Amino acid sequence: MLVFDHVGKTYPNGVRALDGVSLEVAPGEILVIIGGSGCGKSTLLRAASGLDIATQGSVALDGATIEAPHEKIGLIFQEPRLLPWLSVADNVGFGLSHLPRSERAKRIAAALERVGLTDKAGVWPRELSGGQAQRVAIARALITRPSVLLLDEPFSALDAFTRAELQDHLLDLWEEGRPILVLVTHDIEEALVLATRVVVMRTQPGRIAGILDVPLPRPRDRLSPAFEEQKRRVLRLFDSTLLSRRALNQPLHDFQI
Amino acid sequence: MLSTEGLVKPQRAQRRIGAARLLRPALGLLVPVALAVGWEIMVRTGLSSGRLVPPPSVIFSTFADLAATGELQRHATVTLLRVLAGFASGVVLGTLVGAITGYSALSHRLLDPSLQGLRAIPSIAWVPLFILWFGIFEASKIILIAVGVFFPVYLGVMGAVRSVDRKIVEVGRVFRLSGSAMVWRILLPAIAPAYVIALRAGLGLGWMFVVAAEFMGASEGLGFLLIDGQQLGKPAQIVAAIVAFALLGKLTDWIVASIAAPFLRWEDAFASR
Numbered sequence: 001m002l003v004f005d006h007v008g009k010t011y012p013n014g015v016r017a018l019d020g021v022s023l024e025v026a027p028g029e030i031l032v033i034i035g036g037s038g039c040g041k042s043t044l045l046r047a048a049s050g051l052d053i054a055t056q057g058s059v060a061l062d063g064a065t066i067e068a069p070h071e072k073i074g075l076i077f078q079e080p081r082l083l084p085w086l087s088v089a090d091n092v093g094f095g096l097s098h099l100p101r102s103e104r105a106k107r108i109a110a111a112l113e114r115v116g117l118t119d120k121a122g123v124w125p126r127e128l129s130g131g132q133a134q135r136v137a138i139a140r141a142l143i144t145r146p147s148v149l150l151l152d153e154p155f156s157a158l159d160a161f162t163r164a165e166l167q168d169h170l171l172d173l174w175e176e177g178r179p180i181l182v183l184v185t186h187d188i189e190e191a192l193v194l195a196t197r198v199v200v201m202r203t204q205p206g207r208i209a210g211i212l213d214v215p216l217p218r219p220r221d222r223l224s225p226a227f228e229e230q231k232r233r234v235l236r237l238f239d240s241t242l243l244s245r246r247a248l249n250q251p252l253h254d255f256q257i
Numbered sequence: 258m259l260s261t262e263g264l265v266k267p268q269r270a271q272r273r274i275g276a277a278r279l280l281r282p283a284l285g286l287l288v289p290v291a292l293a294v295g296w297e298i299m300v301r302t303g304l305s306s307g308r309l310v311p312p313p314s315v316i317f318s319t320f321a322d323l324a325a326t327g328e329l330q331r332h333a334t335v336t337l338l339r340v341l342a343g344f345a346s347g348v349v350l351g352t353l354v355g356a357i358t359g360y361s362a363l364s365h366r367l368l369d370p371s372l373q374g375l376r377a378i379p380s381i382a383w384v385p386l387f388i389l390w391f392g393i394f395e396a397s398k399i400i401l402i403a404v405g406v407f408f409p410v411y412l413g414v415m416g417a418v419r420s421v422d423r424k425i426v427e428v429g430r431v432f433r434l435s436g437s438a439m440v441w442r443i444l445l446p447a448i449a450p451a452y453v454i455a456l457r458a459g460l461g462l463g464w465m466f467v468v469a470a471e472f473m474g475a476s477e478g479l480g481f482l483l484i485d486g487q488q489l490g491k492p493a494q495i496v497a498a499i500v501a502f503a504l505l506g507k508l509t510d511w512i513v514a515s516i517a518a519p520f521l522r523w524e525d526a527f528a529s530r
Contacts, residue, residue, distance in 0.1 A: 049431065051427060051430060051431065068433070069430050069431050069432075069433050070433075071433065074431070075431045077424070077427075079424065081424050081425060081427070081428050083425065083428065083443070083446070084523050084524075085446040085447075085449070085520075085523040086446075086523075094428075094432060095432045097438075097442075124523050126523070144432075
């Protein structure tokens with residue numbers, strides 16, 4: 001259980017990025033946090049990762065407060081952030097340096113196979129496409145078998161086709177061990193494809209505007225009427241300042257937040 | 258440097274082989290060879306006496322004579338050892354101090370202004386003081402060379418550590434690397450390209466300063482050969498010593514570059530295409 005308890009963040013210059021966010025994420029859940037720029041969604045995720053510390057409240061995993069990066073919590077950034085001086089295989093195995101060589105090689109091979117990049121084991125990161133590099137980053141984060149995987153807009157730098165492909169791929173990987181996933185995005189469709197619950201945030205300071213269960217069966221059809229209906233529910237939760245009433249009456253697939 | 262990794266190494270890219278590969282370096286030889294041949298002809302035909310600027314054949318025979326008597330090897334070895342001792346101490350100190358001031362903001366604020374101030378002093382200006390402090394023998398020479406090597410290495414390491422991408426450092430933090438693992442697995446590889454350039458710049462300055470050091474009173478070394486050639490009016494010996502400097506400088510630089518090359522194959526650089 002990952003628990004956010006009245007998490008707030010005030011920067012030294014006095015700007016309040018995040019104010020009193022409380023959430024409980026149960027094992028096996030995919031929680032997607034969605035909101036516009038500056039709503040504090042990345043700040044919230046970084047507080048859970050232990051890279052930054054909340055100035056108010058706390059984040060705890062299974063009762064233990066997170067004050068630094070945690071062994072059981074993996075993090076994937078918007079950019080792959082592969083180490084350019086290591087081969088793809090060594091990047092994937094970066095978190096396994098404590099294991100003996102043969103065991104490490106076995107785990108790396110298995111991880112690369114799961115993300116479909118076995119043939120890229122020996123190449124440098126610079127030779128990968130954006131989607132491949134992000135898959136390597138996912139393999140690197142999952143190889144330590146975390147119980148929580150945090151993803152900070154992991155697919156937002158990719159083209160639409162690669163993005164959809166990687167969303168499905170992430171779900172396949174999640175099915176294997178069902179870790180808690182907490183994913184931050186600004187893409188409503190991405191949120192609804194992935195989430196068991198969607199948290200909608202609003203800005204200044206970042207607060208929870210509402211939480212929605214997503215009752216759609218998997219695999220989810222992005223074009224089904226039920227999917228469209230869920231989009232409507234999410235949109236209604238956003239501030240009316242963000243979306244005019246006129247926009248709400250238009251076909252929903254025409255815009256993204 | 259990357260001893261903990263290295264399960265799988267990317268393949269070296271296939272090199273193009275052909276006439277162009279042999280011709281390109283040859284093109285660079287055209288100008289110096291033409292000048293040398295031209296000068297040789299001028300002297301042979303009596304257009305110039307070649308007394309102050311000896312022709313290539315005389316330089317070559319002087320060089321060969323010095324080598325045959327073992328003089329050249331003796332002087333070159335002494336100079337080489339001075340450069341190596343000065344280079345080694347300058348690199349060790351420059352790397353340590355550069356890493357510390359690059360890593361810690363406090364020590365940067367504390368030390369960098371003083372070091373930049375010292376760097377502004379032309380190192381030759383230290384010579385009289387070093388002779389007073391350390392005598393005229395090996396110590397003062399090696400210290401002068403070390404000072405010359407220290408600054409480019411310090412500057413290179415400090416600048417490179419400070420500019421390591423915060424995003425890459427965060428990857429290390431997420432994987433909970435200890436301080437030493439962070440240095441060994443993230444910072445060192447990240448600064449490797451800049452470090453190699455700093456080492457080569459330092460080595461170049463080391464060769465510059467060994468000449469200055471040997472000018473300040475030496476009975477051995479290539480710098481002594483230069484002074485000796487000047488005092489005895491033997492320009493061919495001076496040029497022979499200069500040629501020896503050029504060969505040794507190029508050779509040591511090549512050695513540093515070759516040792517570094519395997520660590521830099523990952524670079525996605527303009528020049529690696």
